[in-house]
Amino acid sequence: MPSVSLFELFCIFFYVGLFTIGGGLVAITLMQQMIVERGLISPEQFYNMVAISESTPGPIGVNMATYIGYELHGIPGGIIVTVGEVLPSIICILIIARFLTSFQNRPAVKTVFTTLRPAATGLVLVAAVNIFVLALLSIPESASALKTLEGWSGLFKWKNIAFYAVATAVALKTKLHPIVLILFGALFGIMFL
Known part of the structure; x- marks a missing residue:
C-alpha cells in the first residue's frame, strides 16, 4: 500500500476542502478520487469510513477527513488533515463576510450559485450510487x-x-x-x- 506524507495529506485535504461546494457529501467523491484511486486505502475501507462518518455527530466531510488522517498517521494525522479540510472554508467565509453586502445582489453572483446547485447535486448522487453499489452488489x-x-x-x-x-x-x-x-x-x- 503506497504511503503519503503528512504534508501531502494536508495538501490533499486542503484541495478537497477548497473545491467542495455543496456540503460534506460532495467531498466524498473528491476524497475517493484523491485517496482511494491513489491506493492509500481500499474502496471497502473507504465506504466503511463513510458509513461510520455518517453515523457520528458532526459534518461528514470533517468526520471523513479526521478518520482518514487518523487511519494513515494516527492522532497527529487526524488533527492535521482535519485542519486541512476546514481551513479553506474558514478563509472563504472570512473573505465573503468582509465583502458580502457589496456583491450579494449582483446577477453574476446569483447565476454562479444557481449553476452550482445542480453540480453539487450530481456529486452527491455519484457518492450515493457508489455506496449503494458497494453495499448491495x-x-x-x-x-x-x-x-x-x-x-x-x-x-x-x-x-x-x-x-x-x-x-x-x-x-x-x-x-x-x-x-x-x-x-x-x-x-x-x-x-x-
Whole structure:
C-alpha cells in the first residue's frame, strides 16, 4: 500500500476542502478520487469510513477527513488533515463576510450559485450510487472472476438488500429515531458480514 506524507495529506485535504461546494457529501467523491484511486486505502475501507462518518455527530466531510488522517498517521494525522479540510472554508467565509453586502445582489453572483446547485447535486448522487453499489452488489474485481458468480443471483448481496428494504420500510412507516436504525445496521454488520 503506497504511503503519503503528512504534508501531502494536508495538501490533499486542503484541495478537497477548497473545491467542495455543496456540503460534506460532495467531498466524498473528491476524497475517493484523491485517496482511494491513489491506493492509500481500499474502496471497502473507504465506504466503511463513510458509513461510520455518517453515523457520528458532526459534518461528514470533517468526520471523513479526521478518520482518514487518523487511519494513515494516527492522532497527529487526524488533527492535521482535519485542519486541512476546514481551513479553506474558514478563509472563504472570512473573505465573503468582509465583502458580502457589496456583491450579494449582483446577477453574476446569483447565476454562479444557481449553476452550482445542480453540480453539487450530481456529486452527491455519484457518492450515493457508489455506496449503494458497494453495499448491495458483489462486483468481481476481474472479468475472470465474473464466471464464478452463479448467474445474476450471485451479483447481489441478498442479506444487505433485505436489511436495506426492512430498514427503509421501518423508517418510512414508524417514527423510530434514526440512531436506532444505525445501531441495528451496526449490529447487522457485526453479525452477518
